[in-house]
Amino acid sequence: MKVLSVVGARPQFVKLAPVAEALAGRCEHVIVHTGQHYDARLSDVFFADLKIPAPDVHLGIGSASHGHQTGAMLAGIEDVLLAQRPDWVLVYGDTNSTLAATVAAVKLHQKVAHLEAGLRSFNRRMPEEHNRVLTDHAADLCLAPTEVAMGHLRDEGLAARSTMVGDVMTDVCLRVAQAVQDEPPTTAGVDPEQGYYLATIHRAENTDDPQRLHRVVESLAALDHPVLLLAHPRLVATAERQGLPLAQGSVVVAEPQPYPELIRLALHSRGVVTDSGGLQKEAFLLRVPCTTLRTETEWTETVDLGWNVLDGDLVDVAAAAARPEPPATDAAPYGDGHAAQRVAAVLLGETGSTSES
Known part of the structure; x- marks a missing residue:
């Protein structure tokens, strides 16, 4: 076959x-x-x-x-x-x-x-x-x-x-997490002792409108701890065309990372801020709070179980990201x-x- x-x-x-x-x-x-x-x-x-x-x-x-x-x-x-x-x-x-x-x-x-x-x-x-x-x-x-x-x-x-x-992404995530959980992140600009948020932004609805992207970057800069923004090439190119600096406030910009380092960064973070579908789910699997800059999600279980909050209107991303960690769960919807x-x-x-x- x-x-x-x-x-x-x-x-x-x-x-x-x-x-x-x-x-x-x-x-x-x-x-x-x-x-x-x-x-x-x-x-x-x-x-x-x-x-x-x-x-x-x-x-x-x-x-x-x-x-x-x-x-x-x-x-x-x-x-x-x-x-x-x-x-x-x-x-x-x-x-x-x-x-x-x-x-x-x-x-x-x-x-x-x-x-x-x-x-x-x-x-x-x-x-x-x-x-x-x-x-x-x-x-x-x-x-x-x-x-x-x-x-x-x-x-x-x-x-x-x-x-x-x-x-099947659960298969990979759980295996990689077990392998890297005891190793600190190696990405420049990250201090696990100080605490940081991990962010990724790439969807057209967040990047193509200059005013919207400006608000997204402002929201990241307003978080209560440093933010490591893994900048997708699409985001970098769009921000350059708009004349918008991504590294505002305590936002540190880095290139996309290999998958094991991405999981390591998420594991050691205070929380994830993203518009990615996959990273929402990976954050849940790692039991890391996630704030999603969209009005909807395909992974509704992450929201139902309290580990993901949707803020597609950018009402108060800082408050959403800094919210208390939800109750522990052994649910395995994936x-x-x-x-x-x-x-x-x-x-x-x-x-x-x-x-x-």
Whole structure:
């Protein structure tokens, strides 16, 4: 059997790591990198740090508008699928790479499995929301990370082709956290003794409007402890165009970090401030309070359990970040750390129970 994985962005590389490990030696696994994240800090370093096999195909698409980028990926992936003829095309998450691979596969009548299916923000202004909904409805197999996601798939009439496997990013996060928990961060400008917040900002709704981005940076500068801002290249370029300095007040700007260092930084922080989907969940898994600069989240369990607060209107980010830590919980809505094994079992048609209990 041949499984072909299509990835292109940092969160997808993290999801790919445990899946590639679970499939190793059990089938032919072809990895296609679209090049959506072409910066080495957001791409190459993840393959090295997470011990992911090098991509078999690198399309090198790079950055562009949504339409141009997705179209270029669609054409490139189609050629790969015609050459490879896989039994499954496995797509991850909700990026333009996800949608392009899905459309290319279904046009060729090749089976698509969507990992992280069923997530919904119900915000149709987010490109990611369109990508994930369209992918779910085109896919032959929807691999859901949570019961909430399964509920969304049932509501949309997709129950018959959906299965609950758990969240593969949980597999990686828990393993890496155990390895780095006793090691202090090495990123310049961080003092765990003094205390700091970890911040990431990259979504278009927070960066493209100059007034909005100015308010976001002001909010970070107003926090009661220093802030380490891991600045995505998109954020740096946008701030430069707007003439906006990111290093205001006690905000320290650093480059994106390798995944183990990111987890180490989050573990030792007072809290996380972000608009990232993945980092919200990782903060919860690490039991670090998170403040999300969005009005909605796909990971509603983080809010329901008190570890995540949404402040998309930037009402008082400082107060939200400095709030008391919520009550301890042993809730595990994202699984037990063995989701990738379930994914492999479903794709390979192995008998027995594959859903999370």
